[in-house]
Amino acid sequence: MQNIKIDRTIYKTKPDKANRAKKELDIYDLLEILDIPYFRLDHDETPSIELCDEVEKLLEIEICKNLFLCNSQRTRFYLLMMPGRKKFRTKDLSRQIDSSRLSFAEAADMEKLLNIKPGSVSVLGLVNDISQSVQLLIDKDVLQSEYVGCHPCVNTSSLKIKTSDLLTKFLPYTGHQPIPVDL
Numbered sequence: 001m002q003n004i005k006i007d008r009t010i011y012k013t014k015p016d017k018a019n020r021a022k023k024e025l026d027i028y029d030l031l032e033i034l035d036i037p038y039f040r041l042d043h044d045e046t047p048s049i050e051l052c053d054e055v056e057k058l059l060e061i062e063i064c065k066n067l068f069l070c071n072s073q074r075t076r077f078y079l080l081m082m083p084g085r086k087k088f089r090t091k092d093l094s095r096q097i098d099s100s101r102l103s104f105a106e107a108a109d110m111e112k113l114l115n116i117k118p119g120s121v122s123v124l125g126l127v128n129d130i131s132q133s134v135q136l137l138i139d140k141d142v143l144q145s146e147y148v149g150c151h152p153c154v155n156t157s158s159l160k161i162k163t164s165d166l167l168t169k170f171l172p173y174t175g176h177q178p179i180p181v182d183l
Contacts, residue, residue, distance in 0.1 A: 006043040006054055015042065015157070023115055027124050027152040031161075034169045039160040040152075045119065052084070056149070059160045063149040064142060066121045068110045068134075069093075072101035077113060081123055081148070082139035082183055089183070096181050097137065120155040123148070123166065126174045136171070136178040143167075143180055 014028030031038055041059055043051060056063055067080040067088060076099060082088065090102050107118050113133050114125035126136060142148060148163050161170075171178060 006041065006051070006058070008058060009042075010058065011040040011042070012037065013040075015040070021154050023128075023153045024157065027127070030127060030173075031170075034165075034173055036161060036165045036169050041158045041160075043156060043158065045155050055158045056084075059149060059158060061147050061149040061160050062145070063158065064123075066123065066150070068105045068114070068121050069102050070105035070109065071099050072103065074105070074109065077105055077109060077134045078102070078137050079114075079121070079123065079126065079134050080137045080139070080181070081142050083141050086139065086141065086183060092183050093137070093181060097135075097179065114153075116153050120151050120153060122151040122153060124150055124159075124170070125153050126171070126176050128153075129174065129176070132175060134176075136176045137181050138178045139183050140180055 017025060039059060041055055043055060052063055063084050064081045065084045069078040069080060070076060080093065094100055094102050110116055110118065110121060113129050115128040116122065116125040123136065126134065143163065145163055147160050148166055150159055150161065151157065152159055
């Protein structure tokens with residue numbers, strides 16, 4: 001097993017600018033402007049289940065699984081938020097959104113539309129989707145959770161944000177209307 005490094009301190013403020021990506025710092029600035037409090041945990045990149053489990057324990061949340069999907073023609077893009085431990089079945093989602101042949105979108109599309117690389121996909125990336133090209137889909141179980149866990153557009157930090165703040169402050173700011181789904 002790799003040597004996993006986690007700063008076990010839970011922060012309520014943005015990090016120092018040193019060694020941080022601009023897109024990450026921009027998220028903290030926006031959360032501050034929108035008056036959205038958060039809890040932040042810094043860690044190595046999150047490539048393993050073990051690290052995700054530790055992050056969840058420390059933040060006392062279940063990290064969302066965020067899937068960036070598209071139709072077969074690559075003309076419709078979706079960001080799906082669902083509980084991390086829930087199984088994803090394409091047919092269950094396809095039927096609910098009336099879209100056949102859903103698949104994982106390409107990394108280039110994710111970077112172009114959300115300014116996020118694979119492994120860092122997050123609802124917070126919708127701030128970069130100014131063309132409204134990505135439809136947000138949220139599983140009902142996520143909507144019923146008090147908090148949502150997500151990355152600040154990089155996968156070296158994890159945030160705990162109130163679901164109500166995401167729905168009533170962040171998404172209205174980005175102009176994205178979520179579609180609830182039942183997976």
